[in-house]
Amino acid sequence: MTSEEIGAWLNTNPVVVRRSVAGLREAGILSSSRGHGGGWTLARPAETITLADIASALEERLIPFNTEPDNPNCLVERAVNKALDGVKDELEQLLRQRLADVTLADLAVQCGAGVSAHLEKQRGH
Amino acid sequence: MTSEEIGAWLNTNPVVVRRSVAGLREAGILSSSRGHGGGWTLARPAETITLADIASALEERLIPFNTEPDNPNCLVERAVNKALDGVKDELEQLLRQRLADVTLADLAVQCGAGVSAHLEKQRGH
């Protein structure tokens, strides 16, 4: 699909789409090609792409804790961070495991026949 | 402490402080009093106030998932939400357990002698 098509699909702008998925290209999840007939495709099979891969590529902060202190001199902040530091790691590890269990192919199955057909068409090409 | 003092402590505005902690008052964690000599105090002993209590009172979204779909017709969104619905619950439960283990008294100990002294003074009063 082109950025234009994706943008129409998501009710947003082609440039916003390109910006948003730039990280996925850099991570080798999507590949893009310019010029006539260009656009976006999966860079590897949907079975090999997990939500964990995508989250890593987009550098989303999965758990809303910042362990790095705003004010290193603040005793309260330091106490809270110390108390929660291990918790953050524990949560991130659990979440990453769960995200790693879901592939794009799984989601495509969930989406039903329509998307499956689209994937088959792409693979054939 | 007064909102003014807390604001100075946090480098912010007294009104912002009042707005921020309004939920803690409504939840019975802090109590405020007006007029001369007024200000904010703990509404109950620091040993009985956990970070989970505070998180609940402030209605912070602890896990950054919204299970409610932006567009209920979107097959992709529905598939992702279905795949992640249980994970959100799992993470929230784990986090809440961990937060429930940390009391303000624990943090005060961490903060060292200075804050401990302050608490003792308040309790005596």
Place this chain on the structure above:
DNA sequence: GCATATCGTAACTATTAAAGTTACATGAAA
């Protein structure tokens, strides 16, 4: 080669949520 189509990206504007501010009413204490 040239027209067309597409991404990449810089630069700008628009939108929105949060923080900050001002003002004033309410209430409590000296």
Place this chain on the structure above:
DNA sequence: TTTCATGTAACTTTAATAGTTACGATATGC
């Protein structure tokens, strides 16, 4: 009755994000 504090509404400022415009680079088809 004066002073000091919260409670809250209304407004302004700030910062992050989204959206837009413009244009260069590049690939395809004629």
